[in-house]
Amino acid sequence: MKADPQAQRRLLDLQAIDIALTQLAHKRKALPEHAELDKLARELSTMEDRRVRAQVAVDDLDRDIDRLERDAEQVRARKQKDQVRLDAGTGPARELEALQHEIGTLNRRQSELEDAELELMEQRETAQAALDEILTALQTRRATREEAERRRDEALVAIAKDEEFRRSGRRPLAADLPVDLVTLYDKIRESSGGIGAAMLRQGRCEGCRLELSGGDRARVKAAAADDVVRCEECRRILVRTAESGL
Known part of the structure; x- marks a missing residue:
């Protein structure tokens, strides 16, 4: 799947809102x-x-x-x-x-x-x-x-x-985001504990907190900017930014 890099980065904003909603739901129950x-x-x-x-x-x-x-x-x-x-x-x-x-x-x-x-x-x-x-x-x-x-x-x-x-x-x-991107994000989020997209920070997936192996890092680095890449460990969407360390 491909999506504009800016749209992918905005997934993090969507994810932040969804995390807040999850926390509010937990707060209600607790x-x-x-x-x-x-x-x-x-x-x-x-x-x-x-x-x-x-x-x-x-x-x-x-x-x-x-x-x-x-x-x-x-x-x-x-x-x-x-x-x-x-x-x-x-x-x-x-x-x-x-x-x-x-x-x-x-x-x-x-x-x-x-x-x-x-x-x-x-x-x-x-x-x-x-x-x-x-x-x-x-x-x-x-x-x-x-x-x-x-x-x-x-x-x-x-x-x-x-x-x-x-x-x-x-x-x-x-x-405002591509429908197929949001659909994929929601599907992953439902099956992955509420996290569908995570930032790649200094070579580490912030979804599963694991560092990418040398091969995975090379794969992500070689991917086109509009490629939607996913973590091999947790299968969440990896959002690349200037802090990705690639």
């Missing part, structure tokens, strides 16, 4: 915020599980406290009813004695229920404190996530603007 957000997502998931368990513990205690309160209210109501009958003093002595015995039993039962309720209320206070602590930590983590998302989005916008700037410069440059 943003530290991605890793930070992944970590925060795992932490938030774990904390949410803890929140659910803590909320269930509080709800269970509330349910048990309500049950004890209902039971105690029933005991109080029954005791009050028995006390009214006892105070009236009507009926056989044996029945009044039975009422006194039942009131004593109800007093003990009421005391047991109130003690159990008090113990559960203390447990609920502890459980609520644990839940509040988790909720506070969740709020803090969510705020941290929002801040990380904001930084990520700002970085992505900046990268997108930079990419568009580079592409806007690439389009006219590529359009």
